[in-house]
Amino acid sequence: MTTTPKVLVIGLDPHRIPGPFDPAPVDAAIEAATAxxxxxxxxxxDCLxxxxxxxxxxxxVTTLQSHPWDCVLIGAGIRRNEELLPLFEQLLNLVHQHAPTAKLALNQGLNDIAEATFRHLPS
Structure with a gap:
């Protein structure tokens, strides 16, 4: 019996980014990855x-504890912004603590969210 792989995507909530920011491209990328x-x-x-x-x-923490995750992706929007380095470190440590067996995936941007996790899941 095979189990359904479980993936958690941790990223920035595009509706909680201050300033003049259009969340539509991020929403579209999340929808495409979900599909x-x-x-x-x-x-x-998603945990935004x-x-x-x-x-x-x-x-x-609650989300990490809710399932045995096969793969956790921390989004490029968090990782690639130097000002968010403390948040990135905190998230890495939370994943390490609460989902220690999960593979870690890192995407390059909005267009490869799902593909980044596929590298770490059985085909």
Whole structure:
């Protein structure tokens, strides 16, 4: 009996980014990744965090504890911004603590969210 792979995508919530920012491209990329996961029979969940960080740690911890994750992706929007390095480190440590057997995936941008996780899942 095979189990459905479970993927968690942790990224920035495009609706919680201050300033003049259009969330539509990020929303579209999340929808496209969700469709790719669904097409491959992968159960995927998004855990979107804001830049204010007020409620994000408990949400991330609860989400990490909710399933045995096969792969966790931390989005490029968090990793590629030097100002968010402390958040990236915090997320890495939370994944390490609460999902120690999950593979870690890192995407390059909005267009390879699903593909980055596929590298770490059985085909």
């Amino acid at each position: 790719s996961f669904r097409d491959r029979g992968i159960e995927a969940h 965090v804001g830049l204010d960080g007020a409620d994000d740690v408990p949400t991330v």
